[in-house]
Amino acid sequence: MKRTLVKRSALLAAVLVLIGVISALVWTSAYRQALGSLAERGAADLALASDRVSAQLQIYRELAVLIADHPVLRGLKTPAGREIAADRLRGYADKTGAMDVFYANADGRVLAAAEGVTGPSVAEERYFKRAVQGGLGAAPAVLDSGARVYFFAAPDFGLDGEVRGALVVVADVQYLEQTWPGSLPAVYFTTRAGQVFISNRYELLFWYRSEFGPGIAPEASAAPRLEVGEALGHEIWRPGWSPYLPKRALHLGRDIAAIDMHADILVDVAPARRIATLQALSMGAVLLASAMMLFLAAERRRTLAEANAVLEVRVARRTRDLSAANHQLKREIHERAEAEAALRRAEADLVRADKLSALGRMSAGISHELNQPLMAIQQFAENGRAFLDRERPERAGENLGRIADMATRMGRIIKNLRAFARNEAEPSSRVDLVKVVEDAVELTQARLRECSVRLDWVPQPRGTVYVRGGEVRLTQVLVNLINNAVDAMLDQENREIRIHIGPAEGEATGRRAVTVSDIGPGLKEPEKVFDPFYSTKAVGAVDGEDGMGLGLSISYGLVQSFGGNIRGRNGAQGAEFAVELEDWKEEEYPQ
Numbered sequence: 001m002k003r004t005l006v007k008r009s010a011l012l013a014a015v016l017v018l019i020g021v022i023s024a025l026v027w028t029s030a031y032r033q034a035l036g037s038l039a040e041r042g043a044a045d046l047a048l049a050s051d052r053v054s055a056q057l058q059i060y061r062e063l064a065v066l067i068a069d070h071p072v073l074r075g076l077k078t079p080a081g082r083e084i085a086a087d088r089l090r091g092y093a094d095k096t097g098a099m100d101v102f103y104a105n106a107d108g109r110v111l112a113a114a115e116g117v118t119g120p121s122v123a124e125e126r127y128f129k130r131a132v133q134g135g136l137g138a139a140p141a142v143l144d145s146g147a148r149v150y151f152f153a154a155p156d157f158g159l160d161g162e163v164r165g166a167l168v169v170v171a172d173v174q175y176l177e178q179t180w181p182g183s184l185p186a187v188y189f190t191t192r193a194g195q196v197f198i199s200n201r202y203e204l205l206f207w208y209r210s211e212f213g214p215g216i217a218p219e220a221s222a223a224p225r226l227e228v229g230e231a232l233g234h235e236i237w238r239p240g241w242s243p244y245l246p247k248r249a250l251h252l253g254r255d256i257a258a259i260d261m262h263a264d265i266l267v268d269v270a271p272a273r274r275i276a277t278l279q280a281l282s283m284g285a286v287l288l289a290s291a292m293m294l295f296l297a298a299e300r301r302r303t304l305a306e307a308n309a310v311l312e313v314r315v316a317r318r319t320r321d322l323s324a325a326n327h328q329l330k331r332e333i334h335e336r337a338e339a340e341a342a343l344r345r346a347e348a349d350l351v352r353a354d355k356l357s358a359l360g361r362m363s364a365g366i367s368h369e370l371n372q373p374l375m376a377i378q379q380f381a382e383n384g385r386a387f388l389d390r391e392r393p394e395r396a397g398e399n400l401g402r403i404a405d406m407a408t409r410m411g412r413i414i415k416n417l418r419a420f421a422r423n424e425a426e427p428s429s430r431v432d433l434v435k436v437v438e439d440a441v442e443l444t445q446a447r448l449r450e451c452s453v454r455l456d457w458v459p460q461p462r463g464t465v466y467v468r469g470g471e472v473r474l475t476q477v478l479v480n481l482i483n484n485a486v487d488a489m490l491d492q493e494n495r496e497i498r499i500h501i502g503p504a505e506g507e508a509t510g511r512r513a514v515t516v517s518d519i520g521p522g523l524k525e526p527e528k529v530f531d532p533f534y535s536t537k538a539v540g541a542v543d544g545e546d547g548m549g550l551g552l553s554i555s556y557g558l559v560q561s562f563g564g565n566i567r568g569r570n571g572a573q574g575a576e577f578a579v580e581l582e583d584w585k586e587e588e589y590p591q
Helices: 002-067 071-075 079-096 126-132 173-177 270-303 308-389 393-421 433-450 471-488 551-561
Strands: 100-105 110-113 137-142 148-157 163-172 186-190 196-199 226-231 234-239 249-256 261-268 429-432 454-457 466-469 496-503 511-518 565-570 575-582
Touching (some): 002 163, 002 270, 126 137, 429 433, 471 511, 551 565
Antiparallel strands (some): 186 196, 226 234, 234 249
């Protein structure tokens, strides 16, 4: 009995040690993956912040270059000229948000400034020395007021090629920091002298890179309150600088040559540790539960040995039941898959049937549209032959030109008809909404003319309007809406359809709507118009159609298939349908 207890204790200890080792491996693996993700995101955030600072400061650099040789700076020899120049520089400062813009001659004396302060010399400033040497000077500085600024100095060359002065733009760094996103991790930028000059954590401003190792301190000669370690190939800091900084942070840094600074970012690793701990605890709990279950199973197996035969019978019976249930479940899954496939085929058949129905209704009108150009081509050909017989080639050429125009018109009609008839299976892409409306109008033009329907359609805005959708499916929807509008007005004398493109209702940006409205009797039950088999048409009431009520339901499904929406309601006079589509944005849907 004692030996059995010792064996069980040793086995339990071995299992616990194995669970601890596996949990530690899981924690390490999860922590490594999470740190890798944090490092990638931190590097992206650091690059974003660096690019943002560089780009914002680049505006003032370019401003200095652009106005360095402005003609207004040629009249600084007189007080009136200096006053005019100061007004012009003040205008540039107001428009760009610069703290100051001033001009200094080659000796460094300020002759004109946006802030009106003239006379002081900047000859000893590093940025000015660089400018008078013919280069572009740039330097950060902290003013007596505590404001952080960045100077950009552009040389002003005379006709003899010599530098006769410099135009200096003073950028307010605090103004640039106000545009930073608030959720960015702690980022700070240090100058060549090691001073923290820009940061989204104001308590770190004017600190210095320490001489005693990594990190920063309030004074350059002070040792930083920082513990530096390494975790799975990443540098981990434990700064004690501020309660607003993470206790453990992944440190990344990079040099920014454009502004002569070094950028650092501190990314909190607590989420990564939490994820790794949760995964390790979950794995440990699963393993411990599994071990406990195995242990209990072994114990119970000993005590239930005499009931083994009965248990085996029950297990066999339960296995047979489960097998039967599993077989039934597989059969039901197969039947469901077949039903879904049949439903998709039925939906596709309904779309094709609706398209064929529309093609059938348009066939007579399109035949008439093609017959007229054919007869005209025959007449112009006979006229051309007669003119050639009479040796009048110029008139024959005119007839040939008209034949070409008629052939082009017939080709356009046939092209639109073929495009409408084909089965579109491609994913949603960029579609010119104006062209789609014009194709739908051209496909229904014959019926509109036959039924004496006046069309009010002027593309607004003019030109192209790109949306996300399917060209053929969207054309089919608009053809259905136009035909429905014609059907609704057949019993009245005045018939008019209006088509308009504009922003979607309640949407300032992001969605576009094409509205088809009529002056008919309107919708009896607007909330049911998109329900399958809902129809107000009598059987055979319109051109032999049975009025099954699937047209608008199919149109609703087509618009939904590429992320749009369709609404139906009663307008000021008659029914009004709006097809809302997402604007196409190249950055979201690259070609």
